[in-house]
Amino acid sequence: MADVQEAHPPEIMEKVKPAPWKEVPLVLNNRSFGWVTDKICGVVESKTPTWWWWCFIMALCVASFTGMGLVYLVSTGVGVWGNNNPVNWGWAIVNFVFWIGIGHAGTLISAVLCLLKQKWRTSINRASEAMTVFAVLCAGIFPLFHVGRVWFAWWLFPLPNANAIWPQFRSPLEWDVFAVSTYATVSVLFWYMGMIPDMAVLRDRAKETWRKYFYGFFAMGWRNANNHWRNFEMAYLLLAGLSTPLVLSVHTIVSFDFAVANLPGWHTTIFPPYFVAGAIFSGFGMVLTLLLPVRAVYGLHDLITQKHIDNMCKITLATGSLVGYAYAMEFFIAWYGANSYEGFAFINRAFGNYWWSYWIMVSCNVICPQLFWFKKIRENTPLVWIISIFVNVGMWFERFVIANTTLSRDFLPSSWGYYSPTVVDIFTFFGTFGFFSVLFLLFLRFLPLMPMCEVKSVMPQADPHGGEKH
Amino acid sequence: MQECPDPISKLTWDNALLISPVLAKKLQSQYPNLGLIPEPTMLNKNGQIAPDAADFNGGRQNAPVATLSLGDCSVDVPLYVQPGLADFTVVATIGLGRSQIGRVGQGSGYDATQLLDGSGAMVLSGATLSPTGKFKILANVQEHWSMEGRAIVREANADEYVSDPAFAAHMGAESHSPPMWGKDQKKSLQEKVTSTPRGNSAYEHPDHTYEKSDIFGIHQWGMTIDLNQCTGCSACVVACQSENNIPVVGKDQVLRGREMHWIRLDRYFSSPAREGAEIPSDVQVSFQGVACMHCETAPCESVCPVNATVHDEEGLNAMAYNRCVGTRYCANNCPYKVRRFNFFDWNKRKNDELYQGPVGDRNDGLVDLGKNPDVTVRMRGVMEKCTYCTQRIQESKIKTKIKAQQDAKYSASSSGLDTTLEIKDLKVTDGTIKTACQQVCPSDAIVFGDVSDPNSEVSKLKSNPRDYSVLGYLNTRPRTTFLAKVRNPNPKMPDFSSSPHAAREYHDKAHPSHHGDEHGANHH
Numbered sequence: 001m002a003d004v005q006e007a008h009p010p011e012i013m014e015k016v017k018p019a020p021w022k023e024v025p026l027v028l029n030n031r032s033f034g035w036v037t038d039k040i041c042g043v044v045e046s047k048t049p050t051w052w053w054w055c056f057i058m059a060l061c062v063a064s065f066t067g068m069g070l071v072y073l074v075s076t077g078v079g080v081w082g083n084n085n086p087v088n089w090g091w092a093i094v095n096f097v098f099w100i101g102i103g104h105a106g107t108l109i110s111a112v113l114c115l116l117k118q119k120w121r122t123s124i125n126r127a128s129e130a131m132t133v134f135a136v137l138c139a140g141i142f143p144l145f146h147v148g149r150v151w152f153a154w155w156l157f158p159l160p161n162a163n164a165i166w167p168q169f170r171s172p173l174e175w176d177v178f179a180v181s182t183y184a185t186v187s188v189l190f191w192y193m194g195m196i197p198d199m200a201v202l203r204d205r206a207k208e209t210w211r212k213y214f215y216g217f218f219a220m221g222w223r224n225a226n227n228h229w230r231n232f233e234m235a236y237l238l239l240a241g242l243s244t245p246l247v248l249s250v251h252t253i254v255s256f257d258f259a260v261a262n263l264p265g266w267h268t269t270i271f272p273p274y275f276v277a278g279a280i281f282s283g284f285g286m287v288l289t290l291l292l293p294v295r296a297v298y299g300l301h302d303l304i305t306q307k308h309i310d311n312m313c314k315i316t317l318a319t320g321s322l323v324g325y326a327y328a329m330e331f332f333i334a335w336y337g338a339n340s341y342e343g344f345a346f347i348n349r350a351f352g353n354y355w356w357s358y359w360i361m362v363s364c365n366v367i368c369p370q371l372f373w374f375k376k377i378r379e380n381t382p383l384v385w386i387i388s389i390f391v392n393v394g395m396w397f398e399r400f401v402i403a404n405t406t407l408s409r410d411f412l413p414s415s416w417g418y419y420s421p422t423v424v425d426i427f428t429f430f431g432t433f434g435f436f437s438v439l440f441l442l443f444l445r446f447l448p449l450m451p452m453c454e455v456k457s458v459m460p461q462a463d464p465h466g467g468e469k470h
Numbered sequence: 471m472q473e474c475p476d477p478i479s480k481l482t483w484d485n486a487l488l489i490s491p492v493l494a495k496k497l498q499s500q501y502p503n504l505g506l507i508p509e510p511t512m513l514n515k516n517g518q519i520a521p522d523a524a525d526f527n528g529g530r531q532n533a534p535v536a537t538l539s540l541g542d543c544s545v546d547v548p549l550y551v552q553p554g555l556a557d558f559t560v561v562a563t564i565g566l567g568r569s570q571i572g573r574v575g576q577g578s579g580y581d582a583t584q585l586l587d588g589s590g591a592m593v594l595s596g597a598t599l600s601p602t603g604k605f606k607i608l609a610n611v612q613e614h615w616s617m618e619g620r621a622i623v624r625e626a627n628a629d630e631y632v633s634d635p636a637f638a639a640h641m642g643a644e645s646h647s648p649p650m651w652g653k654d655q656k657k658s659l660q661e662k663v664t665s666t667p668r669g670n671s672a673y674e675h676p677d678h679t680y681e682k683s684d685i686f687g688i689h690q691w692g693m694t695i696d697l698n699q700c701t702g703c704s705a706c707v708v709a710c711q712s713e714n715n716i717p718v719v720g721k722d723q724v725l726r727g728r729e730m731h732w733i734r735l736d737r738y739f740s741s742p743a744r745e746g747a748e749i750p751s752d753v754q755v756s757f758q759g760v761a762c763m764h765c766e767t768a769p770c771e772s773v774c775p776v777n778a779t780v781h782d783e784e785g786l787n788a789m790a791y792n793r794c795v796g797t798r799y800c801a802n803n804c805p806y807k808v809r810r811f812n813f814f815d816w817n818k819r820k821n822d823e824l825y826q827g828p829v830g831d832r833n834d835g836l837v838d839l840g841k842n843p844d845v846t847v848r849m850r851g852v853m854e855k856c857t858y859c860t861q862r863i864q865e866s867k868i869k870t871k872i873k874a875q876q877d878a879k880y881s882a883s884s885s886g887l888d889t890t891l892e893i894k895d896l897k898v899t900d901g902t903i904k905t906a907c908q909q910v911c912p913s914d915a916i917v918f919g920d921v922s923d924p925n926s927e928v929s930k931l932k933s934n935p936r937d938y939s940v941l942g943y944l945n946t947r948p949r950t951t952f953l954a955k956v957r958n959p960n961p962k963m964p965d966f967s968s969s970p971h972a973a974r975e976y977h978d979k980a981h982p983s984h985h986g987d988e989h990g991a992n993h994h
Contacts, residue, residue, distance in 0.1 A: 077827070257799075411805045415807035
């Protein structure tokens with residue numbers, strides 16, 4: 001087929017004279033394989049920078065807020081939070097959905113983009129997967145500790161027991177247990193498995209004994225053998241295939257927490273796709289927030305290029321617009337459905353007692369990312385970073401709006417109430433950023449932040465044809 | 471009693487000086503910082519859209535304190551704008567604000583007896599009010615006073631009722647949605663409660679009909695609350711509290727929206743015409759006692775991840791405290807918002823030391839002695855709600871069974887046959903079981919009984935055309951239903967309206983095309 005086309009190019013081609021396809025290299029400045037190895041391993045092998053220690057200690061302090069908040073919560077009761085009777089789920093569930101959503105970009109980058117052969121994913125996938133794992137850990141704290149008697153939370157697991165009582169499989173919270181634990185397991189596996197060849201590199205370069213043992217243990221005897229690579233690539237592909245449905249399923253099930261309930265504003269079929277789009281949106285926001293500083297600090301401009309930033313900005317733009325469409329569609333359906341409770345729920349979202357949170361959400365999630373239409377803005381890295389922060393803020397508010405406006409004013413006006421968080425709520429949530437940062441800093445310090453083998457595979461040097469076009 | 475809300479103002483723990491809306495407006499214009507009239511937000515400045523005007527700002531009632539002077543006496547009072555109060559009238563209640571009182575009464579309310587002149591006259595004139603610039607936060611259990619045109623309390627005037635006795639069935643979303651019971655809609659109540667499967671569940675449910683099941687409940691419990699008869703006295707709230715060991719949580723927790731009453735008395739105001747964001751002067755009041763409805767297809771049950779709230783074979787929505795881990799999903803999903811969560815160890819700790827957790831002081835043993843020994847005392851972290859006084863149900867069932875056994879033994883010994891017990895012998899006689907709220911209701915508005923028995927009082931009431939389910943369109947099939955309210959106003963009175971204000975609000979909202987004053991005349 002190709003031969004035929006080459007022999008007879010369409011006549012139109014003569015007239016339009018298409019511009020030559022400019023393929024932007026994924027690694028700039030024609031770097032060698034050795035340079036990539038030195039660069040990535042250097043991050044781990046060099047002396048611990050002072051800024052790292054400062055950040056680490058600060059993050060530990062912030063993380064301790066979560067620890068203290070949880071100790072107080074468990075010892076005293078859920079009452080230390082601001083939850084009340086109409087609003088039985090306050091910040092805890094908002095934070096849970098927020099963190100679990102962030103994880104989605106990692107899975108999308110590592111699994112979906114892998115299956116779609118998007119080569120640009122290679123330099124960002126490791127860090128995004130790490131982000132996914134840590135975000136899921138942060139997310140897990142909230143549903144676990146928001147329950148009234150956390151010491152019985154294991155009842156949510158289907159363990160055989162003397163009472164012969166099983167969990168209730170009709171409850172979306174029960175589905176969450178399976179969805180999130182599956183997600184966490186697969187994400188950890190995927191993340192770790194991808195690291196094995198890089199661990200072997202670090203092991204082989206290691207000078208200190210502890211490094212030899214540490215990386216040696218995790219490299220699992222990787223010898224760079226042909227059959228190792230064959231198994232590795234097959235396993236990687238399988239895990240990518242396994243993770244791909246998870247990108248859709250996890251946030252779909254999280255959205256069921258709301259959509260399966262019968263409350264106006266929650267009970268809608270749009271929630272699953274809308275939540276998935278929002279999750280990917282927030283995830284890419286977080287990837288940008290994390291990787292832009294990392295790129296600057298470690299001088300990774302040749303590996304995380306403008307093309308990567310451009311692509312991430314475009315995905316953010318696309319998913320942000322999808323989310324905006326979902327917001328509009330919710331209003332349309334509420335009107336079209338002619339259910340007065342539903343109609344009220346949406347008017348109340350935009351103009352009721354939490355109107356401010358709705359408009360923060362719309363401006364951060366729908367309006368802000370529209371700036372990414374402009375190349376100038378995508379190329380202005382500090383601005384991209386600031387917008388990515390707005391995306392994170394907006395997505396937190398989205399969950400706040402969904403959870404709180406509906407609960408605070410549902411069916412019977414006699415039971416309407418107003419929810420405000422307490423100091424304990426705020427500190428517990430704030431602390432999770434510290435917890436997340438602690439983990440991410442440890443990751444930067446001790447693990448290869450990019451998959452060296454995969455980055456090399458997309459470099460021109462890896463092409464056996466030496467870049468010649470065939 | 472301190473925590474039992476005032477039926478009209480819904481205030482707990484404090485009394486306030488009730489002032490008329492017209493006076494409030496006047497005061498507000500003189501002292502703009504009073505905040506007496508709730509600030510409308512966003513679009514409702516010009517009318518209908520957001521109902522914040524019927525709400526307290528931020529969910530808390532921050533009442534301005536004014537000095538009320540009469541003759542030589544003066545007392546500082548928090549102001550509360552009371553719809554329906556005659557212009558330039560203020561109402562002070564006596565009984566609170568005591569100086570010699572124990573822990574519970576300290577700091578609650580003001581003492582209005584100072585204003586009395588000793589002549590015994592309770593209606594006095596010539597009082598003056600001057601704001602002090604201070605504010606006092608009042609713990610109000612109902613932040614929103616308007617029904618917002620929803621068909622929650624359904625009302626009609628007597629002549630409307632005569633022309634359409636089933637007016638309640640023609641209101642609400644279910645009046646134009648598919649029937650609640652699908653093809654079983656036309657069946658009798660008894661058939662519905664004993665044979666209709668509970669929803670279109672993907673799971674197989676045990677067939678709890680008489681013929682098919684050994685464990686079939688021989689009773690099917692239900693309740694009616696007659697809104698016509700309810701006077702709003704709140705005796706049910708207090709009776710339930712003492713019967714069911716419901717903790718008193720204190721003013722601070724009421725302010726946070728954590729009052730624990732299993733039955734609450736909703737009070738709605740409705741006015742001839744709502745003028746946008748204004749508190750109306752001329753209102754009608756509707757009361758509605760709301761407790762767990764024991765829905766046959768209970769939304770709380772399907773969302774509990776640990777099976778802590780389940781249906782029993784006699785139609786009770788049972789709550790297994792021991793199994794509850796406290797996700798609170800059930801309370802979120804309850805459309806009636808009747809579930810109550812133990813945010814703290816209310817029963818274990820003193821109310822003022824809740825936030826100290828394990829280092830806080832324990833309640834003294836005297837409180838424990840006041841508890842009903844037949845009812846579990848709940849710990850923190852579990853959900854609770856109305857049980858239809860299941861302890862009373864069990865007691866009566868056991869007594870009936872013992873009596874049936876004795877009778878059977880007696881007849882067996884006289885006839886020489888083996889003893890056998892039949893279902894009819896085990897049935898509790900109608901009227902034997904009275905729930906705590908029913909027992910104290912002075913107007914007999916609450917009736918409880920077996921709805922599978924067509925001759926029980928509750929069955930008869932449920933076949934009354936006024937009978938309706940709140941939020942029936944959700945297909946929750948509540949076992950507690952309400953009898954709609956019929957008003958009989960005097961046409962010669964100046965405030966006469968041909969239809970109750972609540973009904974007009976509903977019809978205005980449900981059928982916005984027919985607007986205007988001619989509207990009240992005929993809806994059907």
